[in-house]
Amino acid sequence: MVRTGQVLIATLGDELDDQSALGMLSDVADRVARDRVQGVLLDISALEIVDSFICKVLGDTAAVVKVLGAQVAVVGMRPVVAITLVELGLPLTGVATALTVDHGLALLAGSAAAVGPTGREGGGPGPRR
Amino acid sequence: MDQARDGDVRRDGPGDVQVVALAADGDVVRARHAVRDLAVRLAFDLVTQTKLVTAASELARNTVLHGGGGTMTLEPVQDAGRTGIRITFADEGPGIAQVDKALTEGWSSGGGMGLGLTGSRRLVHEFSLDSAPGRGTTVTVVVWRRG
Amino acid sequence: MAQALTSEAEHAQWLLDLLTRKGADVVDAWVAAQERGSATLGLAPDPRSLRATAESVVEAMRVGLASGRVAEPAGPQYEGLRRLLADTSSRGAHSGATPTETATAVLTLREALHGVAQAEGLPGEALAQVTLVLGRLVDAMALLTFETFVAGRQDVIDRQSMELLELSTPVVRLWDGIVGVPLVGTLDSARTQVVMETLLQAIVDERASVAILDITGVPTVDTLVAQHLLKTVTATRLMGADCIISGIRPTTAQTIVQLGIDLTDITTRSTLADALETAIARVDALRGAARDRR
Numbered sequence: 394m395v396r397t398g399q400v401l402i403a404t405l406g407d408e409l410d411d412q413s414a415l416g417m418l419s420d421v422a423d424r425v426a427r428d429r430v431q432g433v434l435l436d437i438s439a440l441e442i443v444d445s446f447i448c449k450v451l452g453d454t455a456a457v458v459k460v461l462g463a464q465v466a467v468v469g470m471r472p473v474v475a476i477t478l479v480e481l482g483l484p485l486t487g488v489a490t491a492l493t494v495d496h497g498l499a500l501l502a503g504s505a506a507a508v509g510p511t512g513r514e515g516g517g518p519g520p521r522r
Numbered sequence: 523m524d525q526a527r528d529g530d531v532r533r534d535g536p537g538d539v540q541v542v543a544l545a546a547d548g549d550v551v552r553a554r555h556a557v558r559d560l561a562v563r564l565a566f567d568l569v570t571q572t573k574l575v576t577a578a579s580e581l582a583r584n585t586v587l588h589g590g591g592g593t594m595t596l597e598p599v600q601d602a603g604r605t606g607i608r609i610t611f612a613d614e615g616p617g618i619a620q621v622d623k624a625l626t627e628g629w630s631s632g633g634g635m636g637l638g639l640t641g642s643r644r645l646v647h648e649f650s651l652d653s654a655p656g657r658g659t660t661v662t663v664v665v666w667r668r669g
Numbered sequence: 670m671a672q673a674l675t676s677e678a679e680h681a682q683w684l685l686d687l688l689t690r691k692g693a694d695v696v697d698a699w700v701a702a703q704e705r706g707s708a709t710l711g712l713a714p715d716p717r718s719l720r721a722t723a724e725s726v727v728e729a730m731r732v733g734l735a736s737g738r739v740a741e742p743a744g745p746q747y748e749g750l751r752r753l754l755a756d757t758s759s760r761g762a763h764s765g766a767t768p769t770e771t772a773t774a775v776l777t778l779r780e781a782l783h784g785v786a787q788a789e790g791l792p793g794e795a796l797a798q799v800t801l802v803l804g805r806l807v808d809a810m811a812l813l814t815f816e817t818f819v820a821g822r823q824d825v826i827d828r829q830s831m832e833l834l835e836l837s838t839p840v841v842r843l844w845d846g847i848v849g850v851p852l853v854g855t856l857d858s859a860r861t862q863v864v865m866e867t868l869l870q871a872i873v874d875e876r877a878s879v880a881i882l883d884i885t886g887v888p889t890v891d892t893l894v895a896q897h898l899l900k901t902v903t904a905t906r907l908m909g910a911d912c913i914i915s916g917i918r919p920t921t922a923q924t925i926v927q928l929g930i931d932l933t934d935i936t937t938r939s940t941l942a943d944a945l946e947t948a949i950a951r952v953d954a955l956r957g958a959a960r961d962r963r
Contacts, residue, residue, distance in 0.1 A: 410551045411583070442554060442572065444579040445637045468909060472869035473572040475904040480573065481641045490909035492876060497909075499955055569866060600752070603759045603820035 394424060399431040400501060401463075402494060407439040414450040421454055425461045432501035433458045434494060438469025448483045455488040466490060468497040538597070544582050544611070545591040553582035553594050557609065564598055564605055566667050574607060574665045577642035581611045581661050584638045589613025589659055599664065606647070606666040614658035621653055678737040680802045685734040688727060691785050696723045698781035703774050722757060726778075729753050730806075739802050751813060758814040759824075768818040775811040779804055838864050840871035843945060846952040848877040851941075853886030861897035865904060872910050878955055879948040880905050883941050885916030895930045902935050911951070913937070915944035 395402045403421050406413070425433060435451060437443065443451075451467055458465040466489040478485065491497035542556050543549060557578040561571040578594070585592040592613025599606045618624045624639055639661070643649045646663040653659035688695060700719050729750035736746035754775070761771045782803050791799065843849045848871045850864060868880055882901065884890065890898075898914060905912040915938040917925075922939075925932060938944040 408551060411547050441558075442576050442579055444576050444583075445641050446580075446583060466909075470908045472866065472873060472904070472908065473569050475869060475907040476569055476865065477572050477576050477645065478907055479900050479904045480644055481576070482644065483641070484903060485907060490907060492872070492878065492909040496876075496878065496955075500909075503955065503957070569862075600756065600759070602755060602817050603762065603822075603824045 394420065396428065396430065397498075400434060400498060401425065401428065401430045401432070402434045402436055404436040404438075405440055407441060409440065409447060411446055414447055418450055418454045418457065422457050422461065425458055425463050431463055432498075433463055433465045434491075434497040434501070435465065435467045436469050436494060437467060437474075438471065438493075440474060441471065443470075443474045443478060445481065445483060448478065448481075448485060452485060452488055464489075464501050466497045466500050468492065468494055540596040542594040542596065543591075544585045544594055544613075546586065550579060550582045550586060554579050556594070556596055557607070560596055560598065560607060564607065564667060566607075566665075570665060570668050573645040574609075577645040577663060577665070578609055580638035580642040581609070581663070584661075585611045585613045585659075589615035591615075592658075601666075604666050606664050608662065608664045610660060610662045612658065612660045617655045617657050617659055618651075618653040619655050621651060624653075625651065677739055677802070680799060681734045681737045681739045683799065684739060684803065684806075685731055687786060687789065688731045688734065691789075692724075692727050692731070694785050695727055695778075695781055696720060698784050699723050699727075699778050702777040702780050706773065706777055725753055726750070739806050750810070754810055754814050755817040758817040759820075762818045762822045762824070766818075768815050768822075771818050772811045772815045775814050776807060778810070779807040782807070838867045840867055842871075842875050842877075843881065844949055844952070846875075846877050846955075847879045847881065847945070847948045848872060848875050849881035849883060849941070849945075851883045851886060855889070856887055856894045856897065858893070858897070861894065861901070865897070865901040868901065869904055869908065872905060872908060878910050878952055880910060880912045881941065881944045881948060882912060882914045883916045883944070884914060884921075885918075885941065887916075887921075890917075890921050890924060892928055892930065895925060895928070895932075899932075899935070911936070913944045913948060915939070915941045 395404070401421070401424055403417060405417060421433060421435075424430070435454060437451070440447070455465045455467070467485070468491045470490060489500060491500045540556060540560070542553050544553060554575050557575050558571060561574055566574070582594055585594070589611075590613060592611065592615070595610040595612070597608050599608045625643065626640070639651065642661075642663065646665050648662075648664035650662045651659070652661075700716065700723050703719060703723075704716070729747075733744075733747035733750050736744050738744055738747075758771050762768075783800055786796065786799055786803070838850065840848050840850045848868070850868050850871075852864065856864075864882075868882070871877065872880055882898065884898075887894070902912040902914070913936045914932075917937050917939055919939075936947065938947060
């Protein structure tokens, strides 16, 4: 995990077994509480596979971070992963997403004054214009 | 689905039947790798690979978590010119009491197995489930190479 | 054997016996016939692999004949033979052989079998019956190779058209951070799949926050197409970008409403120009937020 300013960036490794995923969740929670960061980016750009369990862990991590008072976004989802999640019917509701770490940082910074769909939770309904 | 092909040894493709033991958490990752490697050797495109490996991940996890451990059997298949991969997940665990319900969207039994079954079913071309209380569970999926 | 053969089981047994005793002769005769006729079975026409293939086929025939059936090689014991013929035929298809060549190579087997059978000294009538039955088996095998060949060729065609499809889906960089793809013609499942994949990859490559799917050139939008478009939009959002669908004609809009398709979640525009305007506004807003951060 890397910290830049008020944002924590957690990078998930590609050999992600279930135990490691759960470990990541608790590590992030601990760090957020301890360092009192304002935002967290979960970088999944190394993940070739996101199945229902990993998806759930991502959702839970986001929820935990929000309860702890910080904002969160998932960044770096690969196209094949997005396609598979759509096919699985898992839209990852309740979690904001961004294309890259830079986009994610901009998103977290701008979400206080949310404009446009990229300020909306990934997959869910949002403002039309 | 197919009956057991006992004694059938004619196989095309880079390998023969592979068996991966599924006992612990780490075996789910091993299962993913085995499936990925075969799909790459058979020149599956990346999207189809991903769907196959994801389905395998779901079903391998089910076998470990709900089936008390079991095996994954992996083999290339041919059908009149097209190439595919068949994967069978077998365990001798408690079995599923209501197979029909288990395959209904969103159904969940004892910690989320339902999602893994319905989800993986959406990712594959052929899917069969054989299970009953006390008889364990066998899930077989086939994914064909695209194009 | 001098007695007359009447039942299929007896024929099968006789042929099995012949192949067991004279299998090597059959292989020799078949390989020779293929080389004479220059229509060979399998990928490589060199004598050794030709022989190896011939031996495998004869062996697989023996396994099948052990089932007691000859005329209809559809049973499980003929599985090995079917597989073998299908595989060799497929390879032929992929290597550019013609279906006639492959089927002819199988038919020369009949010639070889007949020759060896004749040397067994069966009485005329029995030999005629054996020839007939043998003919049916070989014909069925030849037909199978032909069908597999055609399927194999279709495989090659499908793969080539998939590649063509990918090449012909042009995703354009419309603006900094905005990509677009104009869809033209009828959209089927395969095409939409390719479009989705190409578009998503372009989003990554161009670091685009907004993608525009223009369907001006798509005459009809039915439920299936709408579902595919919806999947594309969902996937782009999952990745953190967004997707605008433009070019929705009044008739299409009415169809969509009538079909009960819910597009309220999706941003739509009737023209590409409108879509671009909206997209630019969003990209600017994102940039603004990034600027403020610094």
